Amino acid sequence: MNLGLIFLSELVGTAMLIILGGGVVANVALTKTKGFNGGTLMVNFGWGLAVFAGVTVSYSSGGQLNPAVSIAQLILGNITFVAFLVYVAAQMVGAIIGAVIVWLAYKNHFDEEPDPAAKLGVFSTGPAIRNYGWNIVTEIIGTFVLVFVVIAFTNGQTPAELGAIPVAFLVIAIGASLGGPTGYAINPARDLGPRIAHAFLPIKGKGSSDWSYAWVPVVGPLIGGSIAALLSLALLPVVA
Template sequence: MDTNLGLYFVSELIGTAMLLLLGGGVVANVALTKTKGNAGGFLLVNFGWGLAVFAGVIVSQYSGAQLNPAVSVGLLITGAIGAAQFFVAIAAQLVGAIIGAVLVFLAYKKHFDEEPDPATKLGVFSTGPGIRSAGWNLVTEIIATFVLVFVILGFGAGKLGEGVNLGALGALAVALLVVGIGASLGGPTGYAINPARDLGPRIAHAILPIKGKGTSDWGYSWIPVVGPLIGGAIAGIAAPLLTLG
């Protein structure tokens, strides 16, 4: 397949913006004061993020619905995408994540104004650990992202030129995988498992005029970037195990 890098960029941007709009939106609905979904619980967040992935995958099949630099790293290592496609995807994912986060802010503007806790506001945009321990938080993100990328490589989702092989069913498989990771491994760090998902909205938090927002916690910000990239790379290296036999 000949790839139009402009369309490739747009595909990844739209998909990642959709991912962050719906994923960030469910966190806002559960966390912010006076919303209809306030205190809906972590399981609602898990399912909301899973469905956000489903929607993002459906609208970005031209580029293989990567939506995540960790997935892109895994695909690059396995040779499923080339260097040009990799760098275009990374740029699009970061821009799309910022756009999605801004849209969440606009949708919940009055609730951000009413929310008294700066940490809760930041939590809508980016992840943070339940117990802060840089080394162990990093390990959690590596493990969770390895699971994500290794399983995605296992059923072939995100291959350039094929998109999601089973259409909506393939997108559903990715969505359920994300729900499972959140339910199983999301407790310690909030399971960023995606550098763009965390960094893009954190940038948006820093630049948006959010009333009483407080710090963007840049001291933690490297963990949900570096951990997923390592996890994705390990998955890409381990991918030949998927074809044994």
Template sequence: MDGIGVNFMSELVGTALLIILGGGVVAAVSLTKSKGFGAGFLMVTIGWGFAVFAGVLVSYKSGGQLNPAVSLAQMLLGNISFGTMLIYWVAQMLGAFIGAVIVWLAYKQHFDEEPDAAAKLGVFSTGPAIRSYGWNLVTEVIGTFVLVFVILGITNGKAPAELGAVPVAFLVIAIGVSLGGPTGYAINPARDLGPRIAHAILPIKGKGSSDWSYAWVPVVGPLIGAALAAGASTFLLPVVS
């Protein structure tokens, strides 16, 4: 397998693991027959942080980006080519879709017995606490700006051979507990869109709508936030030669 193929598989596997563990903690907390039911939002944020940690560790070959927003920032800074970014995006989307399917398989009986369609959708994708598309977009822009800006600080603005899994995991937890309340902090287009497509396709009993009217917010918001963070990093972060 050539370098591009290795990086593609690295991003796919890492993103799949991210969603297996991240979506899995949401399922554990949200589905009423689960032993983790009712553990709360803090448990979800901690679970997503550890999910990022695991995903980054297994995707070190590609730099553990796992997020189209991060890949966009790296492309804008000249660390990867436009073509490489597109390849990463495909891998991340496919990995997120596969990860969501695996979560469904793990909790199949619980999905079947869950009466709340919104709880089922929440395992796959984010949704706003107060629906206001403009303000929801602002929240996702801010959350992703913080994510990408700090990642660029961790890596000195370079394309790393391997992201620091521990600091990025803590960063995701910090964003979740501080900025996650309004929208559930997607801060990653693949994390939301890939599983949302899985929700739409899978034969989930009583699943209801996939809420496509909101789906653009957790895609567009993170991309804007990442672009702003890349631009800001060029004059707000120290330049390391």
């Protein structure tokens, strides 16, 4: 296992994920963009296609792009603890880089946007109704669905070149069905990395990075991914 190659592959894939995923949110949320007020479904499809692109360019590492997926792989015994740390570190760095690139692409629109919440929403998720207990339940459920289904089609020996396609459709489905309460982070790196970028970037009138909520889209997905891995051992057939 080449840990250096894994790091680079995951970094590139996660950066691509955030460039396109954060980019579609910026296009919908920021004032005077061509996609302003494009709606939730536009965001859902954008994130699904972002996952497709990210997984496709990170084929060397298996395209995990998500600490919740990586912790599931650790629990299943498919990667070592050291490899898990490399995956997560690369995902975090890639997410930060991707968020910075989104900011560069939309710099003028960030300057024109009067609402700090809209600016933060490009980088990280936030609940429609703030209730930390129920918010974390939503993130657990959404991430469980993601990881459990990913494990299912992986064990079913889906051809590698088609692997990104079902994940993309799955992410669209999760967003359309379970994304309303919290914005469906379902990925700690996707939320925490860009939130860190929001904190240090010189964004005009950006306001708070909402650190009081930041633990929810980290802890919830890690729990959801872990539950999915554990239940898959009993509930999903494994093809040898």
